[in-house]
Each structure stands twice: as C-alpha cells, then as structure tokens.
Amino acid sequence: MELIVSLAIGVLAGSGVWLLLRPRTFQVIMGLSLLSYAVNLFIFSTGGLRTGAAPVLEHGVPGNLAQHADPLPQALVLTAIVISFATTALFLVVLLASRGLTGTDHVDGRERDG
Amino acid sequence: MDHLTIAPIILPLLAGALMVLAGERRRRLQIVLGLVSTLGLLGLAITLLLQVDGVAPGAEAVVRVYRLGNWPAQFGIVLALDRLSALMLLLTAVLGLAALTFSLARWHHAGVHFHPLFQFQLLGLNGAFLTGDLFNLFVFFEVLLAASYGLVLHGSGTARVRTGLHYIAVNLVASLLFLIGASMIYGLAGTLNMADLAARIPALAAEDRGLLEAGAAILGVAFLIKAGMWPLGFWLPTTYAAASAPAAAILSILSKVGVYAVLRLWLLLFGEGAGASAGFGGGWLVAGGLLTIGFGSIAVLATQNMARLAGASVLVSSGTLLAAVGAGQVAVSGGALFYLASSVLALAALFLLIELVERGRGVGADVLAVTREAFGEGEEEELEDEEVGVAIPATIATLGLSFFTCALLLAGLPPLSGFLAKFAMLAPLFAPGEGGVPATSWALLAALLLSGMATIVAMTRAGIDAFWAAPDDAVLRVGVVEIAPVMVLLALCIGLTVGAGPAMRYMEATAATLHAPAGYVRGILSAAPGTRGGSP
Numbered sequence: 001m002e003l004i005v006s007l008a009i010g011v012l013a014g015s016g017v018w019l020l021l022r023p024r025t026f027q028v029i030m031g032l033s034l035l036s037y038a039v040n041l042f043i044f045s046t047g048g049l050r051t052g053a054a055p056v057l058e059h060g061v062p063g064n065l066a067q068h069a070d071p072l073p074q075a076l077v078l079t080a081i082v083i084s085f086a087t088t089a090l091f092l093v094v095l096l097a098s099r100g101l102t103g104t105d106h107v108d109g110r111e112r113d114g
Numbered sequence: 115m116d117h118l119t120i121a122p123i124i125l126p127l128l129a130g131a132l133m134v135l136a137g138e139r140r141r142r143l144q145i146v147l148g149l150v151s152t153l154g155l156l157g158l159a160i161t162l163l164l165q166v167d168g169v170a171p172g173a174e175a176v177v178r179v180y181r182l183g184n185w186p187a188q189f190g191i192v193l194a195l196d197r198l199s200a201l202m203l204l205l206t207a208v209l210g211l212a213a214l215t216f217s218l219a220r221w222h223h224a225g226v227h228f229h230p231l232f233q234f235q236l237l238g239l240n241g242a243f244l245t246g247d248l249f250n251l252f253v254f255f256e257v258l259l260a261a262s263y264g265l266v267l268h269g270s271g272t273a274r275v276r277t278g279l280h281y282i283a284v285n286l287v288a289s290l291l292f293l294i295g296a297s298m299i300y301g302l303a304g305t306l307n308m309a310d311l312a313a314r315i316p317a318l319a320a321e322d323r324g325l326l327e328a329g330a331a332i333l334g335v336a337f338l339i340k341a342g343m344w345p346l347g348f349w350l351p352t353t354y355a356a357a358s359a360p361a362a363a364i365l366s367i368l369s370k371v372g373v374y375a376v377l378r379l380w381l382l383l384f385g386e387g388a389g390a391s392a393g394f395g396g397g398w399l400v401a402g403g404l405l406t407i408g409f410g411s412i413a414v415l416a417t418q419n420m421a422r423l424a425g426a427s428v429l430v431s432s433g434t435l436l437a438a439v440g441a442g443q444v445a446v447s448g449g450a451l452f453y454l455a456s457s458v459l460a461l462a463a464l465f466l467l468i469e470l471v472e473r474g475r476g477v478g479a480d481v482l483a484v485t486r487e488a489f490g491e492g493e494e495e496e497l498e499d500e501e502v503g504v505a506i507p508a509t510i511a512t513l514g515l516s517f518f519t520c521a522l523l524l525a526g527l528p529p530l531s532g533f534l535a536k537f538a539m540l541a542p543l544f545a546p547g548e549g550g551v552p553a554t555s556w557a558l559l560a561a562l563l564l565s566g567m568a569t570i571v572a573m574t575r576a577g578i579d580a581f582w583a584a585p586d587d588a589v590l591r592v593g594v595v596e597i598a599p600v601m602v603l604l605a606l607c608i609g610l611t612v613g614a615g616p617a618m619r620y621m622e623a624t625a626a627t628l629h630a631p632a633g634y635v636r637g638i639l640s641a642a643p644g645t646r647g648g649s650p
Binding site: 039042043046080083084108 | 270282
C-alpha cells in the first residue's frame with residue numbers, strides 16, 4: 001500500500017515538474033495540475049495508510065478514536081483542492097489573455113529566435 | 115474575549131464584499147468604502163500597537179490570543195497578536211492608505227475591480243500577520259496572492275500579462291511547496307499550531323529529526339521564493355517593474371511577508387530552545403541573504419529603467435533582512451526590524467514616485483496609453499475634468515527632492531533612517547566580545563556598504579537622467595493626491611529618524627520577544643480554557 005501510494009505521488013510529481021519546465025503555457029498548466037494532485041495525495045497520506053480497516057465502526061467492537069483515520073489531513077486536503085482549483089482556473093484565464101495579447105503560447109510571450 | 119484582534123481581518127473583508135455588491139458602476143461608493151476601511155485599519159493598527167506595547171517583554175501577556183470558535187489553542191485556530199504582528203499591521207495600513215490615495219488620481223479606473231481586490235489584498239496581509247496556525251497561514255497566503263495576481267495584472271497590457279504569467283506560475287509552485295512542508299511537519303509533530311509546534315519539536319525522536327528538518331527546509335524555500343532570495347527571486351524585479359504604481363507600492367510589503375514568515379517561524383521553531391535542531395538553517399539564511407544583496411546590487415547597477423531599479427532595490431532590502439536575521443543575534447534582529455520599517459516605506463514611496471517622474475518623460479506614458487486603449491477612452495475623457503488636479507509650481511523640484519530623499523534612505527546614507535538602521539544592524543556584530551569578530555560579520559559589513567554604494571551610483575545616474583536632462587515641452591502635471599502619499603511616506607521615514615529612540619526601543623523589545631519565544635508559546639497554550647463572552 002505504502003509503495004503504491006508513494007510511487008503514484010512520485011510519478012505524478014515527476015511528470016508535473018517535467019511539464020512545468022516545458023516552454024508552452026498549456027504544458028505548464030498541466031504540469032501544475034499534476035503537481036497539485038501529487039501534493040494533495042501526499043497531504044492525504046500524512047493521516048496514515050491502512051488496508052482492510054472498517055469504514056466507521058467494527059462490528060461488535062465499541063468505537064474508539066484509534067479506529068478512525070486522522071480527520072485533519074482530510075480537512076486540509078479539501079482546502080488545498082479548492083484553493084489549487086481556483087488558482088489554476090485563474091492561471092488559465094491569464095494564459096488565454098497572454099495568448100490573445102502576444103499571439104503565441106510560449107511562456108515568455110515570444111518565440112525563441114533561431 | 116477581546117474581539118479587537120480579529121477586526122483587521124473582518125473590516126477589509128466586509129468592505130471588499132460590499133464593494134463587490136455595489137458593483138463597478140457605483141465607483142464613488144467604492145472609493146468611500148475603501149477610504150473608510152483603510153482609515154479604520156490604520157486606527158485599529160495604531161490602537162493594537164499601543165496596547166501590545168504596554169506590556170513588558172517576557173511577561174505572559176506579551177501575546178494576545180484570539181481563539182476562533184473558542185476552541186483550545188491545540189485544537190482550534192488561533193490568532194496571535196504580538197509586537198511583530200502589530201508592527202506589520204501598522205506598516206500594511208500605512209502603505210495601504212498611501213497606495214489607495216495615490217490610485218484615486220487615475221490608476222483605479224485603469225481596469226475593473228481594483229477596489230475590492232485592494233481590500234482583499236489588505237485582508238490577506240493582515241491575516242498572514244495575525245494567524246498563529248501554520249495551515250491558516252497558507253490560506254491567508256493564498257488570499258493575499260490571489261488578490262495580488264489581480265493587482266499585478268491591473269491595467270492589463272502585454273508586459274503585465276507576460277510577467278503576471280511568470281509571477282503566478284512561480285507562486286503556485288511555491289504554494290505547493292508550502293503544502294508539502296506543512297503536511298510533513300504535521301505528520302511528524304501532530305499539530306499545526308505554531309506555538310504548540312515549538313513546544314513539541316524539542317521532544318521529537320532523533321530519527322524523525324531529519325524528516326522534520328527536510329519539511330522545514332521545503333517550507334523555508336516557499337517563504338524565500340516570496341522574499342525573493344537568490345536564486346529564487348528572478349521573477350521579482352520584472353513583476354514589480356511591470357505592475358502599476360499603486361500595486362507595486364503594496365507589493366513592496368508582499369515580499370516582506372516571506373521575511374516575516376521566516377523571522378517568525380525560524381526563531382520560534384529553531385530558536386535556542388529547539389534541542390538538537392536549534393539554529394538549523396541559519397548559515398543558509400546568511401549565505402542566501404549575502405548572495406541576494408550581491409545579485410540585487412548588480413541588478414541595480416545594470417538596469418536602465420527606473421522601475422526595474424526599484425524592483426532590484428527590493429531584492430537588496432530582502433537580502434539585507436535575511437542575512438541580518440540569519441545572524442541570529444537579538445540586537446541585530448532589532449536593527450533588522452528597524453531596517454524593515456524604513457525600507458518598506460522608502461520603497462513604496464519610490465515606486466509611487468517613479469510613476470510620476472516617468473510620466474513626465476513619456477516612458478511610463480506608453481504603458482498608460484495601452485491601458486486607456488484597452489479600457490475605452492471614453493471613461494478617461496469623461497473623468498478628466500475632475501481628476502486632473504492642479505499643476506504644482508516647481509513640481510520638478512518637489513519630485514527631485516523626494517527622489518533624493520528616497521536615494522538617501524535606500525542607500526543608507528546619513529542622516530536619515532536608512533543609515534540608522536544599517537548602523538543598528540552592524541554595531542552589535544562588531545561589539546567587543548570574546549573570540550573576535552567572525553568572518554560573516556565582515557562579509558555582511560562589506561555587502562551592506564557595497565550595496566549602499568551601488569544604490570547611490572545607480573540612483574544618482576537615474577536622477578540625473580530624469581531631472582537634469584533637457585526638459586520636455588509637455589508640462590508635468592501631478593495631482594495633489596498623487597504627491598501627497600509620497601510626501602507622507604517620506605515624512606514617516608524622517609519621523610523614524612527623529613523618533614529613532616522610541617522606535618528602536620520598540621524594535622528591540624520585539625526582537626527580544628522573538629528570540630525568547632517561551633513567553634509567546636506559554637501565552638498561546640495557557641489560553642486554553644474558554645472564557646465565555648465578556649472581557650479577558
């Protein structure tokens with residue numbers, strides 16, 4: 001379980017960083033999205049990973065706090081998702097404005113010479 | 115509980131929300147709301163500062179705690195107001211008022227939603243300075259960044275959109291790094307409350323320490339990107355130069371938010387009481403700060419454009435602060451805080467001033483022309499009659515004198531507060547003590563003197579170009595509302611010079627509290643049981 005999650009985070013973050021360093025704005029925004037997925041999974045996993053645990057209560061066992069996952073990372077990841085979604089949407093608008101004003105989708109607003 | 119602590123967050127939030135409801139058409143209402151809110155913030159900041167300053171350093175009451183939802187500090191989110199927060203609140207309010215007044219002359223109708231964005235910017239800044247919770251700090255960072263994206267793009271135009279794109283991309287990555295760092299620290303320490311973290315870090319197991327330091331380092335990178343430390347700050351001069359003058363003035367405190375976060379968290383989490391991790395990363399701060407000063411000085415000398423010169427001066431000032439904070443001495447930090455106040459005011463004045471000077475030279479005018487084109491000439495024409503303002507006699511003399519004052523302040527030449535700040539930082543480093551003076555002190559001395567020289571050379575050159583060159587045919591028209599904020603900001607710097615005694619005493623008390631965070635930690639954690647209603 002830990003291996004799968006960490007591999008998933010690693011692959012997402014790696015592809016995100018690679019795309020982020022590309023010269024086209026669309027690639028940058030995809031990279032940012034992938035990177036934010038990686039970060040969200042990472043935050044989520046700081047609450048601890050368990051397999052085969054009961055969703056809320058074990059049958060016949062009185063509930064106690066140790067059975068539940070830590071709820072705080074879940075609250076944090078929700079906030080992080082909302083914020084990164086909003087800022088990505090804003091970035092998309094700026095990207096389109098830049099495309100319209102400069103006529104190119106290069107991140108520097110002009111094609112490299114030669 | 116005492117609800118005054120949360121007022122600096124609530125007031126701009128309400129004002130901004132009302133402005134959005136009022137809509138763009140009722141601009142007069144928006145202006146009134148903005149002025150009322152910003153003046154209110156100034157009043158609040160002064161009140162809070164005086165209240166906080168009333169208690170002796172080291173006492174329990176050195177920090178005022180506001181528990182949101184009245185949860186105990188370990189479980190809920192707290193706002194914490196101490197001397198440093200109060201100082202930053204006051205600086206924000208002063209800059210906010212100056213930038214808003216300046217924008218009323220013409221900039222505020224160069225695009226849509228300037229006034230609400232401005233209020234949300236103040237909300238984010240105030241929140242970031244007040245919060246005592248790491249994740250809450252992230253949320254307020256995002257609020258202030260989201261508003262600053264809008265302000266940087268305010269006025270539109272190719273140059274702004276192009277640099278805005280870089281600015282947003284860099285800051286989105288920084289925010290992701292912030293999240294990684296914060297969640298790593300939470301995973302290890304099990305809390306996000308800054309004071310609680312400080313209390314738990316010394317007790318961490320030795321094998322977790324590497325992970326904690328990695329998390330703190332990632333968090334530090336996120337803050338240092340905002341502060342513009344070399345090599346993370348290449349976005350800063352271009353963005354600041356492209357932003358409209360009032361936006362740039364408020365941005366000059368934005369880079370200090372990163373410095374504030376480093377100052378607050380580094381001294382709290384890795385101060386002397388942090389056990390094995392004490393002083394972690396101090397060397398990096400000093401080295402990074404020195405390199406930033408070096409890079410900023412070269413950038414100051416290399417640039418032809420006045421706005422970029424101001425942007426590069428922001429780098430120099432950030433570098434100076436980081437290096438001084440990294441030195442980790444109480445007296446040096448006191449001087450650094452004095453430098454922070456002086457340089458923020460001077461830089462904001464410079465950004466506003468540059469716009470006025472460039473207008474006469476027709477260089478900045480082309481940017482404004484693009485803006486007018488984009489947002490319709492009609493509106494501009496219609497408002498022309500009431501907005502032009504009187505042409506001040508000897509405008510150039512006033513502007514020149516202000517520019518000269520800015521140069522003295524930024525270069526740190528006597529007799530103004532810039533010199534006093536640099537002296538206050540350097541004097542404790544060379545105080546007679548055991549074991550001689552370390553090499554880093556000499557390096558900092560050299561960096562400060564050389565950066566001061568670079569600044570004075572560059573600003574003299576720019577000033578000669580701007581003021582002594584053959585005058586244009588066009589009469590330079592500057593409204594009173596435009597020159598007044600610059601004069602007020604510079605007058606405050608002169609006030610800092612004249613009142614350096616009480617100001618330094620306040621800064622030293624602030625630094626003493628920061629370097630001995632036990633009172634701060636106790637103050638927040640002991641506020642646990644909720645007192646229902648009533649006064650504290």
